[in-house]
Amino acid sequence: MTKFYNGTKLLSLKDLNGNTPEIYISTSNRSAGKTTYFNKLCFSKYLKNNEEFMILYRFNYELSECNHKFFDDIKTLFFSNYEVEMKMHARGKFAELIENEHTIGWAVCLNDADIIKKYSHVFCNVTRILFDEFQSETNHYCNDEIKKFISIHQSVARGGGKQSRYVPVYMIGNFVSLLNPYYTKLGISNRLNINTNYMRGTGWVLEQNLNESACKAQEDSIFNQAFADDNYIKYSAQKAYLNDNDAFIQKIEGKxxxxxxxxxxxxxxxxxxxxxxxxxxxxxxxxxxxxxxxxxxxxxxxxxxxxxxxxxxxxxxxxxxxxxxxxxxxxxxxxxxxxxxxx
Structure with a gap:
């Protein structure tokens, strides 16, 4: 049993048409290690190939201390000799991530998609986008979120002297709702069930992973045992969607x-x-x-x-x-x- 998440298989998959996907969706129970894996991947790619990355948040206030949010855990585990700092730009609309006076990446928010469009030249060296917590536990999404998500990707992908270049997006989340706007727009909601491990679509691949080590750790928690029947505890530890309830879903016939x-x-x-x-x-x-x-x-x-x-x-x-x-x-x-x- 693998203790922590490994995204190698997900990143090796082709989409439904046999093409290399540009959207990779990774979901699992909480504490599986998805964020650590993809944060490490982004920083390692910078160190090895000088490839910049972008971290995507939903709202502007989330940019605060984004360097610590991104780096502190992986620094402790893998990169103890490095430091990542941040510098705000455009009156706080996006942040530059800096290591040893070199730009390693950027942090932007969906709700400022129009601003990001105006600064698209800044992101011409971005090679991948990381969107953690793409599913909101409280159903608090941006107005026209999908439109803003597409706009930001287009702002990044048109750089580097190309009208459109390949910029993969890693979307990370827990089991929150099959009706989140991304699943609905991509046609995933109607195809996905709790027993699905991998799924392919046009331009995207998806993974549903139950990390048994994280599940056992959650179940062994004395605190969690006190709330064992609570839906949030089940969602944290099991392969169950927090905001979905199959009760009263059935086919009715007659007059x-x-x-x-x-x-x-x-x-x-x-x-x-x-x-x-x-x-x-x-x-x-x-x-x-x-x-x-x-x-x-x-x-x-x-x-x-x-x-x-x-x-x-x-x-x-x-x-x-x-x-x-x-x-x-x-x-x-x-x-x-x-x-x-x-x-």
């Missing part, structure tokens, strides 16, 4: 009455009431049904009414949800209803 079409983040969902006494959400919408509700303001469109959280419809559906009357075709449908009822 039904169409209630409404709801639109959540630009996607339509159908709500039906079945004669067996359950209310069901799926993707089989009735395009001719007159009641269409926009849940999110940014996706309000013609022939849809805006959702009012105090409306009779919402109150009634919340009543059904709280009493376990709702059923869902899949996790996406369940998330759509939860989003609606939270507004």
């Amino acid at each position: 039904s009455t169409y209630i409404a079409t709801i639109n959540v983040f630009g996607v339509d969902y159908a709500i039906r009431e079945y004669d067996c006494g359950v209310v069901y959400c799926d993707h089989g919408i009735d395009k001719g049904f007159p009641l269409k509700i926009s849940v999110t303001t940014e996706n309000h469109q013609v022939n849809y009414i805006m959702l009012n959280k105090s409306s009779y419809i919402v109150s009634q559906l919340r009543f059904y949800f709280e009493r376990g009357i709702f059923r869902f075709k899949d996790l996406e449908c369940k998330q759509a209803i939860m989003t609606m009822l939270s507004y």
Whole structure:
């Protein structure tokens, strides 16, 4: 049993079309050693080949002390004779990582993608991007996060005298949610299950790893044993997604009455009431049904009414949800209803 994570296999995989991927997604239970492995990889590549790297955060405040966040652990373990300092640029919008007066890399945040675009020439020597914690445990993502993620990669990849060059992205995370925006956009959510170890797509490869050593260490923790039944402890130690719950996800058949079409983040969902006494959400919408509700303001469109959280419809559906009357075709449908009822 390997005690700590090793990404050699993931990085050796080809994508679904037999090409070298540009996105590598590594997920596992907590404390497996993913961050240490990829931080070491980036710094080692700099030492060996003078290759600069980029660390990607989500929000600007995370840039604070990013040199220590990146280097302190691997310094203790592997690079005790080195020191990494940082220097802020563009009034604190991005940071330069420096070792012995030489630039080794940069730290930027997704939310400042427009600023990074204006400084794209600065990053012309970046050869890889590291995005740790790409899944938010609290579902706190940037507005238009995928758009900003793509923008930053394009800002980096167009440098070095090329319109587009190969710049791999290492995305590291724990088992948080199958419905995170990256899985949804890449079409991973509908394909992935908890038994999957490796998956390929167009331009990307994914790994789900259960580190048994980390799992045992979490289970042996006296503190964790006190909260053994808590979902967060299960997520930390096991191959389980923190924010996902398969309860009430099933296929319903029989006679039904169409209630409404709801639109959540630009996607339509159908709500039906079945004669067996359950209310069901799926993707089989009735395009001719007159009641269409926009849940999110940014996706309000013609022939849809805006959702009012105090409306009779919402109150009634919340009543059904709280009493376990709702059923869902899949996790996406369940998330759509939860989003609606939270507004």
